[in-house]
Amino acid sequence: MLSVTDIHVSFGPLKVLRGISFQAQPRKILGIIGPNGAGKSTLFSAISGFYPPNKGTVKLNDESLHRLRPDQIASKGVVRTFQVPREFGDMTVLQNLLVAGSSHPIDSIMAGLFGGRKVAEAQARILERAHQMLERLNLTVVANNRARALSGGQKKLLELGRALMVQPKVLLVDEPFAGVAPALRDQLVDHLRGLREEGLCLLVVEHDIEAIMQLSDRVCVMVEGTMLIEGSPAEVQADARVLDAYLGAVTS
Amino acid sequence: MTAYLVAIGIIALIYVLLALSLNLQWGHTGLINFGLVAFFAIGAYVSGILSLNGWPIVLSMTAAVLAAAVAAWPLGRLTLTLKEDYLAVIAVGFSEVVRSVLENESWLTGGPSGLPGVPRLYAQAPAGMRDMLMFMTLVIAVIVVFALLQRLLRSPFGGSLRGVRDNEMAAAALGKNVVSFKTRSLVLGSGIAGLAGAFYAHYLTFISPEQFTPDVTFNVWIAVIIGGSGRNIGVILGTFLLIVFLEGTRFLNDIGIGLDGSQLGALRFILIGLALVLCMLYRPAGLFVKPERG
Amino acid sequence: MPVLQTIADGIANGAILALLAVGLSVIFRLNKFVNVAHVDMATVGAYATLVLFTSVLPIFWLAAIAGVAVVATIGYLSHRLVYRRLRGQRSITLIITSIGVAFILRYLVTFIWGSNQQAFSLPLMRAVRLSDIRMSPYDLVIIALACAIFLGLFLVMRYTSLGRALRAVADNPDLARVAGLQTQKLLTIVWLAASALAGVGGVLLAVKTVITPYLGWAMLLPAFAAMIFGGVGSIGGTFLAAILIGIVSEFAAMYWLPTYRLAAIFGVIVLVLIVRPQGLFGVKAVAK
Numbered sequence: 001m002l003s004v005t006d007i008h009v010s011f012g013p014l015k016v017l018r019g020i021s022f023q024a025q026p027r028k029i030l031g032i033i034g035p036n037g038a039g040k041s042t043l044f045s046a047i048s049g050f051y052p053p054n055k056g057t058v059k060l061n062d063e064s065l066h067r068l069r070p071d072q073i074a075s076k077g078v079v080r081t082f083q084v085p086r087e088f089g090d091m092t093v094l095q096n097l098l099v100a101g102s103s104h105p106i107d108s109i110m111a112g113l114f115g116g117r118k119v120a121e122a123q124a125r126i127l128e129r130a131h132q133m134l135e136r137l138n139l140t141v142v143a144n145n146r147a148r149a150l151s152g153g154q155k156k157l158l159e160l161g162r163a164l165m166v167q168p169k170v171l172l173v174d175e176p177f178a179g180v181a182p183a184l185r186d187q188l189v190d191h192l193r194g195l196r197e198e199g200l201c202l203l204v205v206e207h208d209i210e211a212i213m214q215l216s217d218r219v220c221v222m223v224e225g226t227m228l229i230e231g232s233p234a235e236v237q238a239d240a241r242v243l244d245a246y247l248g249a250v251t252s
Numbered sequence: 253m254t255a256y257l258v259a260i261g262i263i264a265l266i267y268v269l270l271a272l273s274l275n276l277q278w279g280h281t282g283l284i285n286f287g288l289v290a291f292f293a294i295g296a297y298v299s300g301i302l303s304l305n306g307w308p309i310v311l312s313m314t315a316a317v318l319a320a321a322v323a324a325w326p327l328g329r330l331t332l333t334l335k336e337d338y339l340a341v342i343a344v345g346f347s348e349v350v351r352s353v354l355e356n357e358s359w360l361t362g363g364p365s366g367l368p369g370v371p372r373l374y375a376q377a378p379a380g381m382r383d384m385l386m387f388m389t390l391v392i393a394v395i396v397v398f399a400l401l402q403r404l405l406r407s408p409f410g411g412s413l414r415g416v417r418d419n420e421m422a423a424a425a426l427g428k429n430v431v432s433f434k435t436r437s438l439v440l441g442s443g444i445a446g447l448a449g450a451f452y453a454h455y456l457t458f459i460s461p462e463q464f465t466p467d468v469t470f471n472v473w474i475a476v477i478i479g480g481s482g483r484n485i486g487v488i489l490g491t492f493l494l495i496v497f498l499e500g501t502r503f504l505n506d507i508g509i510g511l512d513g514s515q516l517g518a519l520r521f522i523l524i525g526l527a528l529v530l531c532m533l534y535r536p537a538g539l540f541v542k543p544e545r546g
Numbered sequence: 547m548p549v550l551q552t553i554a555d556g557i558a559n560g561a562i563l564a565l566l567a568v569g570l571s572v573i574f575r576l577n578k579f580v581n582v583a584h585v586d587m588a589t590v591g592a593y594a595t596l597v598l599f600t601s602v603l604p605i606f607w608l609a610a611i612a613g614v615a616v617v618a619t620i621g622y623l624s625h626r627l628v629y630r631r632l633r634g635q636r637s638i639t640l641i642i643t644s645i646g647v648a649f650i651l652r653y654l655v656t657f658i659w660g661s662n663q664q665a666f667s668l669p670l671m672r673a674v675r676l677s678d679i680r681m682s683p684y685d686l687v688i689i690a691l692a693c694a695i696f697l698g699l700f701l702v703m704r705y706t707s708l709g710r711a712l713r714a715v716a717d718n719p720d721l722a723r724v725a726g727l728q729t730q731k732l733l734t735i736v737w738l739a740a741s742a743l744a745g746v747g748g749v750l751l752a753v754k755t756v757i758t759p760y761l762g763w764a765m766l767l768p769a770f771a772a773m774i775f776g777g778v779g780s781i782g783g784t785f786l787a788a789i790l791i792g793i794v795s796e797f798a799a800m801y802w803l804p805t806y807r808l809a810a811i812f813g814v815i816v817l818v819l820i821v822r823p824q825g826l827f828g829v830k831a832v833a834k
Contacts, residue, residue, distance in 0.1 A: 048425060074427035086422035088415050090482075099415045100426045102408035107428075109436060112407030113400065123408065166426050284638055330816060337580040337637050338819075341770045345812045348767065352805050470645065477642060518656035525649025529628060532643040536635075 001025055002047070002078065002170050002201060007056030009039075009046050016042045017053070018225040024170065026201040029192065031216030031233075033206060038222040040205040041083050044172045047203075048080040049073040060170065075103070077169030081162075081176070083205075085155035089148030093139055093158055096147050097130040100165035126165075133161045136191060138184070152179035157188075170201045177208045189215050213237060258383045262455055264495040265390040269448035270472045271491045272397055272484060273441040278473075279481035280405055281437040282417035284336050286469055287327060287343030290350040291320040291442040293464035295449025297354060297361055300370040300459055309373060313450040320446025321439045328435040344466055354461040366460025373454045386455055393451070397444060398484060405484075413437055471498075474524055478531055497523075551679045552796050558685040560792020561692035562754065564785045565747035566765055567772035568699065569740030575716045575779035576736055577629065579640035583648035585769055587741050588748025588762035591617040593655050595749050596757060599666060606668060614745035620651070621741020622734065630733075648763070656759040663756040688750050695746070696785045703781055712736065716779060767808060768795065771815045777825030787826055 002024040009017040016039045024030045032040050045051040047058050049070040058065045065073050074080075088096045102123070105111055111119045134140045137157045142150060147158060160176060176192070177185050185208075192215060196202055206212045212219060213233040221228040221242050229239055236242055270292060277283040299316035303309050327346050331339040354361045361367060374385040404410055415423040416433045424430050453459050471494060479490015501520050566588055573581045595613030603609040624647050632640055673680040703709035715722040715732050722729060748762055755761075768791060776787030791814055798810030818825060 050421070050424075069429070070421075070424040071427050071429045074425055079427075080425050082422065082425070086419045086425075088418035088422065090418055091411075091414060095411060099408070099411040099423075102411060103427055107408040107412040109404065109409050109440070112404045112409035115407065119407075126408075162422075162426060282638075284641065330819065334819070334823075335637075337574070337641060338774070340638075340641055341580055341582075341767065342812075342815060342819075345767045345770075345808070345815065349809045349812045352809055356803055356805050470649075473642070473645075514661055515657050518653040518661075521649045521653035522657060525646040525653065528646030528649065529643055532639055532646065533628065533631060536639060 001061055002203075003059045004047060005057045005059070007046055007053040007058065009042055009051050009053050016225050017046060019056070020222070020225070020227055021056075022220055022227065022230060024201050024203055026169070026199055027196055028217045029196050029202040029204060029215055031204050031206065031212040031219040032222060033209060033212055033219060034222035034228075037224070039225045040222055041174055043222070044080050044174055044203075044205065048078055048172060074166060074168075078172070079163045079166050079168035079170070080172035081159045081174050083174040083178070085152075085159040087147035087150070087155050087158050089146065091147055092144050093147055093150070094130060094134065094143045096158055096162055097133055097165050098126060100162040101126040101129055103166070129165065133165060137161050138187070153181055153184060156180055157184075164195070168200065170203070171195070173202065173204045175206055176204065177206055177211050185211060255383065258387050260495065260499055262383065262387050262390055264492060265387070265394050266448045266452050266455070267472065267475065267495060268394050268488055268491045269397060269451070270445055271475050271479070271487045272394075272401060273444035273448070274472050274476050275481060275484060275487045276401060276405070276444070277437050277441040278476060279483075279487065280410060280417060281413045281434055282336075283434060283438060284340040285343055285438065285441070286340045286466070286473075287345075287347040288445055288472055289464050289466060289468040290347035291324060291445035292449040292452070292468060293347075293350055293354060293461075294323050295320045295446030296453040296459050296464070297367070297449075298446070299450035300367050300453040301360065303371045303454070304367070304369065309371060309454060313447065313454075316450040317443045317446045320449065321443035324439045324442035325435065328438045332431050332434045332438070344469075347464075347466060347469065351461050351464055354464070362460070364461060366458055366462075368458045370453050370457045370459065372457055390451060393447070397447070402484060474528060478527065480537055548800070552800050553793050554679045554681055555685075556793030556796035557789055558681070558688055558754070558792070559796060560789035561689045562747050562750050563765065563768050563772055563792055564692055564696065564788035565743050565750070566762075567769040567776070567788050568696070568781060568784045569743045570769050571773040571776070571778055571780075571784050572736060572740050574773065576733065577633070577640070579637040579644070580770065582641060582644040582766065583624065583651060584644075584740070584744055585762035585766045586648045586651040587617050587621055587744040588751060588765065589655055589759060590620060590651055591745030591748035592752035592757045592761055593659060594745075595752070596664060596666065606666070610746075610749045613749060614742050617745030617748070618738045618742040621744070622738050625733065625737040652759050652763060659759070661759055663758050665756050666753060668753065684753055688754065691746075691750070695743070696781065699781050708735070767815075768811050771811050771818075775814060775818045775825050777827040780825070780827035783825060783827030
């Protein structure tokens with residue numbers, strides 16, 4: 001369970017997050033929506049250690065993530081994807097997944113030079129998982145293509161696949177549907193639901209309101225760095241303030 | 253003639269070691285190590301000084317490799333969290349500081365006049381055989397280093413290094429300790445550069461700070477870039493191309509182009525500079541790598 | 547008092563360094579890479595002036611102006627023909643390219659004029675006494691000129707529309723372009739100005755010391771140190787930092803060893819990065 005308590009993030013004089021609190025449970029999908037500039041991606045960066053909060057705490061199952069590096073936080077099971085995909089461009093799609101799947105100590109120098117059978121077996125298991133991931137995400141056909149040559153939507157899928165290879169407990173997905181073809185989007189929704197059933201705790205930032213309402217168990221609306229409302233999709237859609245916030249952002 | 257080719261071969265192989273070192277750091281990890289010559293120098297001087305003080309060459313060379321590797325750690329600690337441009341310039345500064353220490357601390361290093369009389373490898377062998385034995389030893393050393401590097405770079409460690417190279421933030425988000433990977437790459441590569449330095453010292457038997465200017469670093473960079481960073485084979489080819497160029501232009505005088513020594517040297521560098529600029533503009537992946545189409 | 551003398555000498559060196567560093571800093575801020583060839587432009591400036599001074603323009607300051615014009619042109623050409631085509635690439639590509647350009651400039655100079663030391667044949671002037679310190683009139687002119695130039699730069703950046711436009715482009719190039727600022731024209735101006743400043747620095751350096759092909763290259767690390775110590779893009783900061791570095795390096799030469807001047811400057815860089823990575827007046831953080 002991820003609990004975020006009153007986090008503030010400022011860049012100099014600019015206050016981007018002003019006291020966000022919520023809890024995310026396993027087997028639940030928490031959707032996060034809000035107009036541009038609300039601070040949604042910054043929230044993910046704050047949770048995952050890229051912009052440590054100036055104030056407030058982030059805890060994973062009561063263990064504080066304060067002052068941990070992003071890679072340490074990822075090792076503890078909190079993994080994020082990026083809004084603009086950050087694929088390992090010069091590697092193939094399969095290699096991207098393999099790198100993500102090889103954690104310490106498999107990726108140490110010792111293992112690389114003196115690995116022997118145990119390491120080889122671990123690598124075979126990782127390869128197996130990678131192939132399964134390719135299947136699930138319909139990327140098998142481009143498995144040996146350079147990641148930089150993929151289409152935008154495919155890169156998004158790779159981004160998700162890579163994060164999943166790390167076998168996270170909490171997955172922060174940043175705009176998974178952006179640039180993804182509608183047919184694929186439905187598959188993705190199903191896929192994410194499947195992950196939820198497997199016990200994953202999912203936080204999803206999206207602009208596509210329809211998809212979020214379809215997908216989420218609970219929805220948070222963020223406006224200008226604060227949480228406007230948190231509730232079930234029905235509650236949130238019915239709330240007049242939410243409409244205001246979006247219209248307000250458009251007209252201001 | 254054979255003696256000449258063997259001599260060139262020895263220098264070429266030493267440069268190949270340097271190129272392999274840089275390829276690990278730059279080609280596979282994306283580190284702009286413009287201070288490579290510092291570790292070359294440290295390897296040369298440590299092995300030279302220790303062997304002059306009675307250490308057996310095998311031990312002094314081992315110490316040289318370790319010294320160079322250890323020396324990489326403070327440079328890494330200082331620069332690996334910085335923007336890449338900063339690493340670049342600071343690394344040059346580092347290598348120049350190392351060189352000024354070599355120049356000034358004459359009680360240890362012989363100062364600007366250098367360190368003469370470094371024991372040769374295979375000192376017992378007859379003069380004609382010595383260079384050949386040195387050459388063979390280097391061939392074996394290069395093969396061993398190459399094989400180990402290939403194994404390492406094909407392993408998950410290599411994949412993680414390249415992940416750090418391609419996209420640090422993504423690598424961190426996937427659980428890779430970016431600074432630790434970069435440091436390990438820097439240290440390992442510097443150890444290899446130290447080995448090259450040790451061989452250099454025991455071949456030339458005379459080392460001085462003048463031999464360890466940033467020009468050496470840039471020569472290796474050129475070999476790695478033009479050869480195509482990333483591919484160890486390409487890098488080796490690039491090195492040989494460089495050596496051929498450097499040696500070949502020595503013969504320009506013989507075929508009637510009347511330039512004096514320093515003009516020839518200058519011309520070489522002008523051509524190298526031009527090659528660099530053109531390479532970056534038109535073939536940034538290197539000469540031996542096909543440009544990617546999409 | 548020897549300490550004051552050392553400080554005074556340091557200021558003179560620092561003034562020249564400031565002229566070299568500010569161009570480096572501005573190019574870094576705008577084009578996002580350390581232009582290694584920048585300091586070699588200073589060398590070209592010195593040689594261009596030398597050629598003109600010893601042939602068609604025997605009046606020094608005229609030759610110097612013409613020499614600086616030559617450098618500005620070369621700088622502009624390097625931008626136009628080379629760097630502009632690589633805009634947006636990773637900094638390593640640009641740095642390597644600038645190394646290539648640096649090689650071409652430096653070794654063209656060596657090829658044509660050789661690596662022997664040369665000097666401007668300027669009249670020897672007696673040192674002027676200012677209380678306890680003695681300064682060469684040339685040093686005084688150098689300091690005055692640098693101050694005037696920096697004052698001018700500062701005023702332009704602060705109070706003119708050109709300055710505002712430059713700052714906008716530096717902070718947010720995309721926004722600036724959308725807002726209608728002619729980014730290309732601005733970049734041209736910047737490259738011309740930065741190269742000209744390097745040229746001036748080179749001429750002054752040559753006045754103070756000797757002319758060799760390594761004139762500018764030897765100043766790369768000091769200029770870089772001034773850039774990060776002062777804070778990238780801050781004109782006043784670069785000036786102050788350069789003066790301080792000039793003084794520190796002079797002290798190192800006097801009281802430690804002249805050949806450890808560089809180590810002292812390196813030490814400054816290390817200290818700055820550890821204690822205050824954004825420099826004296828820097829805006830952006832240095833760490834990623």
